[in-house]
Amino acid sequence: xxxxxxxxxxxxxxxxxxxxxxxxxxxxxxxxxxxxxxxxxxxxxxxxxxxxxxxxxxxxxxxxxxxxxxxxxxxxxxxxxxxxxxxxxxxxxxxxxxxxxxxxxxxxxxxxxxxxxxxxxxxxxxxxxxxxxxxxxxxxxxxxxxxxxxxxxxxxxxxxxxxxxxxxxxxxxxxxxxxxxxxxxxxxxxxxxxxxxxxxxxxxxxxxxxxxxx
Numbered sequence: 001x002x003x004x005x006x007x008x009x010x011x012x013x014x015x016x017x018x019x020x021x022x023x024x025x026x027x028x029x030x031x032x033x034x035x036x037x038x039x040x041x042x043x044x045x046x047x048x049x050x051x052x053x054x055x056x057x058x059x060x061x062x063x064x065x066x067x068x069x070x071x072x073x074x075x076x077x078x079x080x081x082x083x084x085x086x087x088x089x090x091x092x093x094x095x096x097x098x099x100x101x102x103x104x105x106x107x108x109x110x111x112x113x114x115x116x117x118x119x120x121x122x123x124x125x126x127x128x129x130x131x132x133x134x135x136x137x138x139x140x141x142x143x144x145x146x147x148x149x150x151x152x153x154x155x156x157x158x159x160x161x162x163x164x165x166x167x168x169x170x171x172x173x174x175x176x177x178x179x180x181x182x183x184x185x186x187x188x189x190x191x192x193x194x195x196x197x198x199x200x201x202x203x204x205x206x207x208x209x210x211x212x213x214x
Contacts (some may be wrong), residue, residue: 006055024137058076124188153182
């Protein structure tokens, strides 16, 4: 279990869910996976719902942190948990709700993405001992100020105080240099499915022995 984290990071709870959902939805408006999975007429509502579920999952099976100004979020899942694990999805209430909340095409694409993410995690060597960074998001109005980097470094310090490695996957190739500068190593890539419009995913691992880079 990760130790309590010092400021400038604060752990979120259920009372933060409303504003955090809005921030995450705004920050991820053009995310490749959301464009791929939410393609129906009510796509904006689907994206908001999915971001809320992602936060709920992080709060239940890990920790969600924000910075001092509440303009950045980091969602971590603790070792031994898996975002693509059917039992966790059932426990969190996501699976039964998704069956009626998402149209058939969106649900199928989301299942494909979750399955591909699980395969990439295994291929990257990410085991049960790894902390998993599900999302790092900064409000669009506050990008370019180093807020995401500082929050990530603060939360990494807490995660790796337990001497456990960390894993993440990203579907945004422009983010790869950012994570590599902070000590993550590229371990593999794969598509979410066989479709031609499928976003690629890249897996990255950060060993427990590494120190946060400034």
